[in-house]
Amino acid sequence: MAKVTVPKKACAVNPLKMSQPLGASYAFLGMNRCMPVMHGSQGCTSFGLVLLVRHFREAIPLQTTAMNEATTIMGGMENIEKAILNIRTRAKPDLIAICSTGLTETKGDDVVGFLKLIRQRHPELADTAIVYVSTPDYLGAFQDGWAKATTAIIETLVEPIQIRPARSRQVAVLPGCHLTPRDIEEVREIVKSFDLAPIFLPDVSGSLDGHIADAFSPTTIGGTTLDDARRLSASIATLAIGEQMRPAAAALEARAGVPYRVFDRLTGLDAMDQFLAHLADLSGTPVPEKWRRQRSQLQDAMLDGHFFFGGKKIAIGAEPDLLWALGSLVTEMGAQLHTAVTTTASPLLERLATDEVIIGDLEDLEAGARGCDLLITHSHGRQAAARLAIPFHRAGLPLFDRLGAGDVLSVGYRGTKALIFTLGNLFLAAHEHHEVGPTQWAPPEETLRAVERATLAA
Amino acid sequence: MSALLNQKIQAVFDEPGCDKNQGKSEKERKKGCTKQLAPGAAAGGCAFDGAKIALQPIVDVAHLVHGPIACEGNSWDNRHALSSGPTTYRTGFTTDINEMDVIYGGEKRLYKAIKEIIDKQDPPAVFVYQTCVTALIGDDIEAVCKAATAKFGKPVIPVNAPGFAGVKNLGNKLGAEALLDYVIGTEEPDYTTPYDINIIGEYNLSGELWQVKPLLDAMGVRVLSCISGDARYREVAYSHRAKAAMMVCSKAMINVARKMEERYAIPYFEGSFYGIGDISDSLREIARLLIRRGAPEDLMARTEALIAAEEARAWARLEPYKARLAGKRVLLITGGVKSWSVVAALQEVGIEIVGTSVKKSTREDKEKIKEIMGDEAHMIDDMSPREMYAMLKEARADIMLSGGRSQFVALKAKMPWLDINQERHHAYAGYEGMVKLVEEIDKTLYNPVWEQVRKAAPWELDEAAAVEVAHG
Structure with a gap:
């Protein structure tokens, strides 16, 4: 069981962490016809925008209240008002989602109060839903922002109803931010195969799966619709994927009495077994043949792969839920989680099979990865991997120097199998690099000299 | 604050x-x-x-x-x-x-x-x-x-x-x-020469400084300090000992150029490394300023010889593209100095510019565009992504050259696109860079992928036919 430590240094070197408002904005990008807005200086939005554009290679709708020094000090009410009116006129979204930033939180803007006044002043805004979430940059990390945004959507939009339709098949699925659009599609397929009707919140698989729309849109295209979000209360159960989604699931239970279960990961044979068993229970439908087949394929892949994982030392830098999924899998495959670095607190960290989990940066990861056989983190780890001259697997966000960041599958039996093959192939490739010439196993100089001396003496 | x-x-x-x-x-x-910034827009x-x-x-x-x-x-x-x-x-x-x-x-x-x-x-x-x-x-x-x-x-x-x-x-x-x-003026160089210049506002993106520096080396000109591409702290600190300066990238660092002229009497000019004519002009201007500051006159002869040889070589390399690119229409969404320096460069190979953005351009930039393109009709002040998309979709342009921010507007319209802003991976400066830029435009325009992505799926054709029959 791991000890969680926070280094005492004052300077983060090569950050692993990204900020809360960016995570929250990313969650709002999973809402249909939405325009996320960061309430802060326009640089806050610009940096987040560039990061997400580079990761997904997609147009990212993300706006700013463009705060300056004077508006910050006087309060951002007017900027929020103008931003909402401008966005409504120009983009006509169904939903405007506002995240606060370090700047406006430091000032202490009462955005909830502002929004009340703005709605009073502008009755025409009745056709536009608005969600606000408080996400100061100086607290938590990306994953926390995502979770808070989801909770805010539930608390703002879900209609609290008491009576559920008889024989309802509707379930709420709350995926964590470590699931890619492709991962979400996979979970959807699995849930639907049990004859259940899932509503995903948020759903970046609709908006950021990299498709070409018929027309240009200034807002998100795809994602959870407002109507679907509102009727989440009519679900028979909530499936929360990732420990980060526990508060959001609890909020839905508190609001509408929907019972929930948290699945801390969907990567790995055992984790998937539990998930499918729960779905079978919930639906009364037996596990479809398709998954049984895939399960057996995964077992075969684990057998094939274990030769190459066994005894390998692995260093991972990732947000808690992703670290948990990856760290648990490599451990199950016989590798050692040698170094684990993460961004923010989580009850999962202590349960990781390693000595120490550092809430730190890529400098900590690089220091700990010395002598490891594989480095896993987001694209910013590439320099460290090059310096250490060890194989590098990109996971998490941002992933800007490879194609298909949103298309990586690592959940389900099939996704687990793919991940095992990918990592296994890295080990195999590294082995090839260390080839191998005719002099590789030549005896050392001393031996040769000794042989020479012996020959002369003879 | x-x-x-x-x-x-x-x-x-x-x-x-x-x-x-x-x-x-x-x-x-x-x-x-x-x-003034517009919140929400x-x-x-x-x-x-x-x-x-x-x-x-x-x-x-x-x-x-x-x-x-x-x-x-x-x-x-x-x-x-x-x-x-x-x-x-x-x-x-x-x-x-x-x-x-x-x-x-x-x-x-x-x-x-x-x-x-x-x-x-x-x-x-x-x-x-x-x-x-x-x-x-x-x-x-x-x-x-x-x-x-x-x-x-x-x-x-x-x-x-x-x-x-x-x-x-x-x-x-x-x-x-x-x-x-x-920083500037806090250290002294080991030695100075009559050929020392500063280059101001050049950031060596994708190594563009290195497409120019060999030319200066050939002339015998020393870059005492580049502010700030590939610079060392000390170089910037002793940059006040240069004899002349060139300011790149429009007005971003004009305050450095102007104040160094005031404080240390270093004359400067504004120039561009993009486009064959522009790079030649810049080299000439560097030589002229250095001679004015006391460098031997033979510098100009060396410079002209270099320009003649390099221009001829560049034109020879561009020749094969002229036939392939003549009449191709380009939409240019960029800012500042690139809005005119790239325009001139592309026209050199017969490409037609259907529009260039002037959102970030200064009045001088706009005048230069007018001079090069003849009228103001092609200047786009502030084009929304929706308009860009429409322009491309209606095929009023064959290719868009822009920064990474608007690339998906082009790609979603299934139109070729080339990155010419700071996140790009290729270097486009000097004679070498111009040849590279044209090469890249050609490569993108003639990629077979475009034809394929624009073709409808077979079943879409079948469905359309079925509808026609039903209505027929």
């Missing part, structure tokens, strides 16, 4: 070297040189971003961002300013302040961060960047830097350009002010 910063901003807004600025009334000038970087862009290419310096994680964590390591040596500048340093720092102040953490960097990396200097939150809570980075400089015996330079001060262009200038206030 501090009174000091306010003064600085007002000083930067008053720019005698800029005609556009001087054409304004006193009151207008106080508002600055950029349009703004795009582009902040002042901090601009300062970082301007200074980060100094490669042996540790660039430390004092603020919450957003400013550095969300943005670091995203440009391709290259180094021929040290890589310190590529390490992301930030104080990553937390809630307690916001309440009690982040100055102690900043001081400790500076100490840690000096202990661990020992760079020749540390640049400390102010951000919105730390400016708002009143962290005095000037005082911390002063104390750290005294304590550690090493320049620790405050860069006071918090994001909320304004837009990126203002940040460029505020970053440059930090060099003027704390």
Whole structure:
């Protein structure tokens, strides 16, 4: 069981962490016809925008209240008002989602109060839903922002109803931010195969799966619709994927009495077994043949792969839920989680099979990865991997120097199998690099000299 | 923000070297040189971003961002300013302040961060960047830097350009002010020659400086200091000993060029490295300025010989593309100097420019475009992504050249696109770069993928036919 430590240094070197408002904005990008807005200086939005554009290679709708020094000090009410009116006129979204930033939180803007006044002043805004979430940059990390945004959507939009339709098949699925659009599609397929009707919140698989729309849109295209979000209360159960989604699931239970279960990961044979068993229970439908087949394929892949994982030392830098999924899998495959670095607190960290989990940066990861056989983190780890001259697997966000960041599958039996093959192939490739010439196993100089001396003496 | 910063901003807004600025009334000038930001409809970087862009290419310096994680964590390591040596500048340093720092102040953490960097990396200097939150809570980075400089015996330079001060262009200038206030003129070069120049506003993106420097080497001209591409701290510190300067990239760093002329009598001119005619003109102007400052006259003869040979070689290499590219229509969405220098370059091979954006261009830039393109009809002041998309979709252009921000507008319209802004991977400067740019345009335009993505799926055709039958 791991000890969680926070280094005492004052300077983060090569950050692993990204900020809360960016995570929250990313969650709002999973809402249909939405325009996320960061309430802060326009640089806050610009940096987040560039990061997400580079990761997904997609147009990212993300706006700013463009705060300056004077508006910050006087309060951002007017900027929020103008931003909402401008966005409504120009983009006509169904939903405007506002995240606060370090700047406006430091000032202490009462955005909830502002929004009340703005709605009073502008009755025409009745056709536009608005969600606000408080996400100061100086607290938590990306994953926390995502979770808070989801909770805010539930608390703002879900209609609290008491009576559920008889024989309802509707379930709420709350995926964590470590699931890619492709991962979400996979979970959807699995849930639907049990004859259940899932509503995903948020759903970046609709908006950021990299498709070409018929027309240009200034807002998100795809994602959870407002109507679907509102009727989440009519679900028979909530499936929360990732420990980060526990508060959001609890909020839905508190609001509408929907019972929930948290699945801390969907990567790995055992984790998937539990998930499918729960779905079978919930639906009364037996596990479809398709998954049984895939399960057996995964077992075969684990057998094939274990030769190459066994005894390998692995260093991972990732947000808690992703670290948990990856760290648990490599451990199950016989590798050692040698170094684990993460961004923010989580009850999962202590349960990781390693000595120490550092809430730190890529400098900590690089220091700990010395002598490891594989480095896993987001694209910013590439320099460290090059310096250490060890194989590098990109996971998490941002992933800007490879194609298909949103298309990586690592959940389900099939996704687990793919991940095992990918990592296994890295080990195999590294082995090839260390080839191998005719002099590789030549005896050392001393031996040769000794042989020479012996020959002369003879 | 501090009174000091306010003064600085007002000083930067008053720019005698800029005609556009001087054409304004006193009151207008106080508002600055950029349009007021519209909440809900703004795009582009902040002042901090601009300062970082301007200074980060100094490669042996540790660039430390004092603020919450957003400013550095969300943005670091995203440009391709290259180094021929040290890589310190590529390490992301930030104080990553937390809630307690916001309440009690982040100055102690900043001081400790500076100490840690000096202990661990020992760079020749540390640049400390102010951000919105730390400016708002009143962290005095000037005082911390002063104390750290005294304590550690090493320049620790405050860069006071918090994001909320304004837009990126203002940040460029505020970053440059930090060099003027704390760096330039603080050291002396080992020796000087009559051939020493500064290049100002060139960031060596994708190695573009290295497409030009060999030409200068051939002329016998020494780049004493490039501000700030592939620069070393010391080079910038002794740049005041140059005999002449060239200012690149429109008006981003005009304050450096102008103030160095005032303080050290270094004459400068504004030039471009993009396009065959422009690079030749720039080389000539460098030679002319150096001769005026006392360099031997034979420099001009060398320069002309070099230009003649290189131009002939470039034209020969472009010849095969002329037939393939003649009449192709380009939509150019970029800013500042590129809006005219690239226009001239593309016209050289017969490409037609159907529009060029002038959103970030100065009046001079616009005049130059007018001169080159004949009329104003092609100038686009502020095109929304929706209009860009429509223009491409209706095939009024064959290819769009722009920055990464608008690339998906083109790609979603299934139209070819080429990256010519700072995130690009290819270098397009000098004679070499121009050949490369044309080569890339040709490669993109003639890629077979476009035809394929525009073709409907077979079943779509079947379905359409079925509908027709039903209605027939």
